[in-house]
Each structure stands twice: as structure tokens, then as C-alpha cells.
Amino acid sequence: MQLGIVGLGKMGGNMRDRLRAGGHTVVGYDQNQEISDSTSLADMVDQLGGEQRIVWLMVPVQAIDAVLKDLTPLLKAGDIVIDGGNTRWSEDGPRAAALAASGIHFLDCGVSGGVWGKDLGYALMVGGPAEVVETCLPIFQTLKPDGEHGYVHAGDHGAGHFAKMVHNGIEYAVMQAYAEGWELLEAADTVTDHVPAIFESWQDGTVIRSWLLELLVRALKADDDLSEIRGYAEDSGEGRWTVEAAIDMAVPVPAISSALFARFTSRQEDSPAMKMIAAMRNQFGGHAVMPETED
Amino acid sequence: MQLGIVGLGKMGGNMRDRLRAGGHTVVGYDQNQEISDSTSLADMVDQLGGEQRIVWLMVPVQAIDAVLKDLTPLLKAGDIVIDGGNTRWSEDGPRAAALAASGIHFLDCGVSGGVWGKDLGYALMVGGPAEVVETCLPIFQTLKPDGEHGYVHAGDHGAGHFAKMVHNGIEYAVMQAYAEGWELLEAADTVTDHVPAIFESWQDGTVIRSWLLELLVRALKADDDLSEIRGYAEDSGEGRWTVEAAIDMAVPVPAISSALFARFTSRQEDSPAMKMIAAMRNQFGGHAVMPETED
Amino acid sequence: MQLGIVGLGKMGGNMRDRLRAGGHTVVGYDQNQEISDSTSLADMVDQLGGEQRIVWLMVPVQAIDAVLKDLTPLLKAGDIVIDGGNTRWSEDGPRAAALAASGIHFLDCGVSGGVWGKDLGYALMVGGPAEVVETCLPIFQTLKPDGEHGYVHAGDHGAGHFAKMVHNGIEYAVMQAYAEGWELLEAADTVTDHVPAIFESWQDGTVIRSWLLELLVRALKADDDLSEIRGYAEDSGEGRWTVEAAIDMAVPVPAISSALFARFTSRQEDSPAMKMIAAMRNQFGGHAVMPETED
């Protein structure tokens, strides 16, 4: 098929490569002209010609509305816009409605796979009307991994990003599970020096074998006690949204939230809450506090 | 090699089969004579002959001391006892010392793989002196999975069961992660009816692909909304020991403990703590309480 | 002073009583004419006369916008509206701005005290401009408790409801703390039959003495093992908002969120997440599941 891609960063650029390798015609647009196939959004749309056009957005979340403002007038009724970014699912419905006012179709597509996706394929979770999804299926078929799975039509508008959000929420807690286990093994005299070997062995035959475990083993091969890495973890939004969605639906998510909070804590120089704990202990028990300057 | 196995239940029996298929000579003993290869522990030891004997224990944790009391006098210096059960790691050191008084060697071996182990192999985590481990290596090689991994010498006495314990602690939290994600998807109108398909798709290309995810998909294929299963989860000890070990070493394990507590709660008819919450709300706010008889 | 109160339910009605006992002139309005002092909002405003009018809203959160739509045209520039309900703090700023367009002042006031407030006074947390707060001070002075504390100007628009929200978030976790402790004591053979006496004794001299502890003791005096109360706890919104605000500001709140999740769980007939845990255990270990019909 033929499609445009707006945003040719790490993800968008790799997807362009994978799509072209799969035989599709891709016209990319990026503000960085060195990697762009077109000089402007208008030029990209022109190059796509007069037939039904498909435009895949792979831009930062904050940029989507600006892109759509410029792109919408360039498109015609029947064209399709796919948002493949890390958008909050609740924004998809309103955007679909806004585009529908111009007769333009909209799909939301959650994408997993990170830097491995170009070679191994991207897991895709798509939301939107079945007939529009059907039209774009050849694109999804090329992007997805070679295996039997890795693609799903998850429901109507927002369902793709919702499924991806929950995927990431699960991911947070699974990572936290391995991280806690690693910290515990590292702390135990009993298994000293055998920790990397233990994790490596777990890759076959155990209940907890997984792709994340394989990545963990790779990380330990590069730095066997992670002494070169600081215990500082960002979060990219989906974890927060997962907990918020859970709260909204009264679903208890203690493991996912504990993973999120552990990341928050990791980014604090000094925990305000623990200052207060120390202050209260000092008040009732005369327990010494550590002065801030000792840090 | 030649070895005895004490305890021929689901695990021990399957391991006997796998070992025999691998060319080893196994003399099993079980209280249930219908499945036993020997009439008594003494008979089993007799059949093993006068050379260095290896006896693998695959009995319930509570039965180990009783078996060792009967078995020890039947063995001679240089013989090897391997505990392959779900023993608490802290018991291994004292048992090794007690057997060492008779010149008998001891290994602890954590085993993962469940009902799948017979065919796919068992992941093994072994604790004990290197030379004793070396002697038993042919047995471990047969029991382990075919892949490159699945076996590790994790350290000295107790290290095998310690590694297995942490494996299970991680397992608790990983399962909790998927379970929370599933509950959230089930609760969301956005993805209604697509939940099993979403999980199925995640098996390729996602960050959270794993063996447990595959098992989860199998479970949903058998019962797509789990309407036939009650939300009641046992725990087998290792999760508790993991949290206790973490507390002992001042290692924070919020995800693992939340998984453990969720299982505790699942087994309560009615939460005592929540009775108290309801009672306090009633006291300060006049909020209605639900009478217990409504249950 | 003179003021109108819209909403004369449990809270609004008691506040009217306390204000009148404190010498204020109160014109109440409620849809229920039997308890109303006025036949309509317009009648209420008429009765307040032509001077600067103060109207205190004590209506359900969902009703506020409807009330304001009717009330605003009846007021004149310089009048003051105080929202004393359990409003989400983020709604205060926009409402203040909307009223400001008509020259009407707005204050938000978080109120704590429950059914005890009429006699003991209500703790008040007020948000809004200092000069408007100053004007209404006599009202706050009458409503607040007799002690030295119990009233605070917490900041500009939204600060009153924000402070009240955090108060309730803390309350959730404090209640959870006592509830966990009570469950633990109830479960321990060591202190059998002494549990109510233990809590009663804690009211003096301990680090954990508090008003909630006193309420807990009252609850145990009425039902010494809470056998008549079901472990079912509602949540009223502030706990959810607290966790959401924390997530928004990357503040870890593990205790508050665990209290919230415990309430969510208490309202589930059967935990979906635990169904999935049971299903996965069955898949890998052959562990029996409990059929849903056993419930």
C-alpha cells in the first residue's frame, strides 16, 4: 500500500524502513529535512496522490493537535489518519469525532516493541471501526512480528491505546517483580557471586521465563552488578494513566501502583515523607535525626 | 547413573520417568506400594548396592525430618542426599551439618516446572559443595530442560532453595501484574469482548511476552471470562518466606508483598479489617454499615 | 451575620442550627419544603435583602452547577458564594472565574466533623482571596470547634478543598492502619478476648492515641467483635482524588493507595484478579481451582 508517516524519529523512522522492506510505498514527513521525504505536510499529501490516503502519525503526544490542525484541511473525506503514538486513550474519541466532521476516518494504534521492533516487528493494538481497520490491514500485517500473534483489533476508538496502556501498566509491575527479586538475591550472602548465573539459568524451564528476563540477563552480562547504573527510573505516562483508569473503575491495582511509586521515589534526592517520619520519631522518642547536610 | 527417589507423587513420579528416559537407573520408594519400586527405605538402599549412593528426596516439607531419621542410619559415609522439595532454605544448613556428622553429603535443589516438567524439563537451582554437585551433574543434566539454560549451581548449602524461593516470590508478583491488567481490561467498556484476543495478541512482539502469558491465554481459551473459577488463591509458602527474607535484609518488596496479601484477602469470607473501616465510618459520619447477614 | 444556606440535609441542617445558636441570621433553602425557610432560591435571596449577600452551598457535588446556574442571575456584584461541599478542588478555580464574570466572589470551604460537628464544631479549610475570607470570618468562627484550632485559610481558590482532600486521604490510611492492627490482634491466640480492652487502654499514653481510636473503641463497645457488620466499605471520592493528585505530582502514596484499594476489594463479590491467579496456578502447577458455584 501507500501511506504517509508524520514523524521520523527513532520509532517512525524504523517503521518506515520496515514498511518499505515489506513492499509498501512510504512518504515520510519530518521537520528535520535531512530525514524527510517531503518538504511539508502539504507536499507529503500531494505525493500520496488523489486516492484514499492513509497518514500515520508518529509524533510526540504534545504535538498531535498541532499536526492535526495543519493536516486536516489537506485531507479529504474518506482519508484515514492513524495515531501510532503514546496517546492517552481518552483523547482518541474526541479526535475521531473532530475528524469525522470532515469525513476523515481515525484509528488509534498502540505500538510495543521499542528499539527491537524494526527487526522483530511491532506488537500492534488497534482501535476504530472494523471497516477502516480492514482497509489498513496490509500495513499492520507488515509492521507486526512474524509470529502468529502480535496484532489485535481491540475495539472501537480508544481501544488500541487503552490496551497499550494496560500493557504498559502490566510491564511496570512485571519489571518491578524482577527488580525486587534481583535486589533480594544481591543482598543475600547465601548466593553471593552467583546472581547473574541464577538469572541466566531461569531463561529455560522456569515459571518466570520471559522476554524481559532475557533483557535483564543481557543487562547483567554488560554490567554484572549494575554498578555503573544509577537507581533512577523515569515513567512515561502509561503507568500513571493505568492507575488512574483503575481508580476510575474501582479496580485495585496494588502491584502496578507500587511499581509506579517506586519509580517516583527513585527520582527524589531526599524523600519529603521520610523527613516527616524522622521528625515525628524525634518528637515522640527523642530518636536522633540526620541533618540534611550529611547527604 | 543410579539413584534412589523417595516420594513418587506428581513431581517425584514424573522425575523418575524423565530420569529413566534419560538412561539412569532409578529405584523409587513410596509409601504407596502400587507405585513403589521398593518395599521400604532399607530395601531401596539395598537395591542401590554398596557403591556411593545418591538419594533424591521428593517428599512434603513436613515429612523430611522423619524420612531423614529413618534414612540416615541406612546410608554410609560418602553417600549423597538431595532435597528436591519446597524446603525453606534456612533448614538446609542445619540438615547438611547433621548429615555431615555421619559423613553423608547433602545438596538442596530448588525445582521449577510444575506439571510441564516431565516433558519440557525442570529448571534446577542447586546448593552445596562444588565437588558433590559435580558428582550429581549427570542427574541434573537429564532433569533440566533441553535449552541452553535451566540449571544453576547457586552457591553453598541453602542457595538452591533460596534461589527457588526468590523465583517464586517474583512469580507471585508477575502473576499479580497480569491479573491486575486482566481485571482492568475486563472492567473497561472500551475493549468489551476483545479481552481474550488482546492477551492472545500480546504473545508476540510485546515487552510483556512470557510463558505465564501463554498459560494465561490457555486459561482464557478454556473459559473466556473465567466465570467458572472462583477468585480464591492459595499460597504455598515461598511467597511468605520471600517477604520474610526481604524484611530480614531490609529490602523493600512492595510488589511481591502486595501479591501475597491479595491472595490472603482472596481467602477471606469477609475482611475483618474492612469491618473495622465500616464501623469507624459509621461512628464519625453516620455512614450506614451493611449487616453481616446480608452476605 | 446574615447568610443563606442552600441544601439543608444532614450537614447543611446541622450547620444552620449551629450558626443560629451562634447568633447569625440564616435563611435556608431546600427542595424539601418541610425543612426549608424559603420557597425558592429567589425567595431566599429576597429574604437576604439588598446588602452584600453571602450564600453557603451545602449540596451534592453533582448539583452544584445546576444550583449556580439558577443562583447566579439572582445575585449581584459583590455578593459571596461559599461552596462547603465535597467538591473536587480542581473545579473551584473555573467556578470562581465564572462567578467573577458577574462580579461575584467565591470561596471554597472543606468541612470535616461529620455528625459530631453540630455539637463539637466543624473543622474548616478555606480557599479564596484574603479579603473575601475576612468578610466571612464571623461565620467560620461560629462553625469551627471551640478549641484553639480547627480553622485555616489554606490559600487561594481550590486550596480549601485541596486541604480537605488531603485530610481525607490521610484519614483513609490512618483508618486502614487501625483496621489492620485490629485484624491482626483478632487473629492472634495470644490476646484472645482481650482485644477490645487493648484498644480501650490505648486511648491514654500511647503514641497512637487519636480521635479515630476513640471512635473505634465506641464501635467495639457496641459490638465487641464487629460480628454484626459486613466488611464492606464505600469511598466518597476524596481518597481517589488524593491518589490522582499524588500521581499527577509524582508523589509516592503507598499507604493511602493501599487503603483505597482495600475498600475497592471489599466491595467485590469475587475478585477478578484472583480468578486469574487461580487460573494461572492451575495451568502451570495443576493446582485445583474452586468452582464459582461453591460460593
Next chain:
Amino acid sequence: MQLGIVGLGKMGGNMRDRLRAGGHTVVGYDQNQEISDSTSLADMVDQLGGEQRIVWLMVPVQAIDAVLKDLTPLLKAGDIVIDGGNTRWSEDGPRAAALAASGIHFLDCGVSGGVWGKDLGYALMVGGPAEVVETCLPIFQTLKPDGEHGYVHAGDHGAGHFAKMVHNGIEYAVMQAYAEGWELLEAADTVTDHVPAIFESWQDGTVIRSWLLELLVRALKADDDLSEIRGYAEDSGEGRWTVEAAIDMAVPVPAISSALFARFTSRQEDSPAMKMIAAMRNQFGGHAVMPETED
């Protein structure tokens, strides 16, 4: 009454003062002769004379067995030993049995009150046989606070320390609740600069008024943003034991454990678990890690 006190540190010394002020005759013994009333345990026992002797131990947990080894031969059948230290409850039963072999009675007494106890009285939770408790009642009556409450006979051997342990477990979570709330308020622009005033106001009329809240307010009066205190919190054992007891009895304690884990985390220079999270994120997403040396 007449009694001996072994250990005259901060707690033991203050208790001696309070008991003497209450009319009791106290013979204290401490290794530090400058504060001791006796030159040795034997001298202390001698000074107590030949009647039924009562000896109160107020020594560090690790020292108790050594003291008892020396003290037991000096006592006679019918004498009473009271352990007022922060002993783990499970050690009380065996110690009571050991002393019973010499006909010596034993009581365990959990003590709360910290540095405030000398003036305000100590909350006491006593375990042991009723008749022995009865004999010592005048001592407890003097030590306890003046109010109606503050003393309880909590059950047989171990019950006093068990109740105190749960008290401290609750205390951990209550402190965590306030600490999370404080951190949240500190983080919010809405209430900037009003945080100490908000907490001060909460001391009257709110649902969360408590003694700990009053201590918190004192702490903020001394250092209004706690800028001089480091977020570093010790734990003294009872919190750990509470979670372990809960695990042993399958009681979910998410709030108490989260408070414990937050303290563990506060003492880590860098979180090992978060190193692993960062390492895995880098592996799958190419997310940058922060080098340890930036610390």
C-alpha cells in the same frame, strides 16, 4: 511497693523517677555506677531483702538473656521478673518457662510513651498470669498515665509484647499516612506556604486529630519545611515483627508493610531495584540510564 530496676538508661531512669515520685522504693542497677543505686545485681537483690522480690528489666533486647543468666540464681521461688523492654513476643513464653523451673514468675510488659512518659505516664500492656499481674498492680498504676486508660492486662505470657508490637505496627502506618499527606501538600502550588498552618488547624475538629498530629505540628514549628532533617528513618524491630506475624497468620497488612518498606528505602544510598528497572528500560527501549557517578 519495693522493686529493683535493671537498666537505668533514658527509659529505665525516667521510670525510676516516676515510681519514686509515686511513693515506691526503687533499687536501680546499671553498669554505669554513676547512675546506679547498687554495685551489682547481687547487691541490688540484697537491698530488696528477703520478701517477695520484683525486678523490672529495662535493658536492650540483646542483653536480656545475659542479665537473666546472672539474675536467676540470685532470686528465689515466688520472686517476679518483669521484662519491660522491646522484646519480641515469641521469646516471652520460653523465658517464662525457664524461670518457672526455678519457681520464679515472669511478666512481659510493652511500654509506650517515649520521652514523654516520665511526665505524662507510660501506656502499659502486660502479659502473664492474672495473680502475678495483680501483685504488681501498684507499680503499673504508678507508671501508667493519669487518665482513665493506658493500662491493660492483654493475656498470658507474650500478650503484652504482642499488643505493643501491633501498637507499633499501627504507629508505622499512621505516621506514614501523615507523612504522605505532608509530602503531597508540600508539592502542591495551591497551598504553598500554608502547609504548617493547615496541619496546625487540623488539631481540633477534624477526623484525623491525634497525638502524632500534635507532634508533627511541633516539628513544623521548629523547622517549617523540615529542610534541616534528612529523609532517613530507622526502624526498631516491632514493625518488622508485625509484618512477619501478619504473614504467619495470613493477615493482609498493605499499609503497615508499605510504611516499613518506605523506611527501608529511605536508608538506601541508591535503590538496587531501581538500577534494574533502569537497566531493563535501557534494554528494550533504548532509554538512557544515569551513570552511577552522577550521584
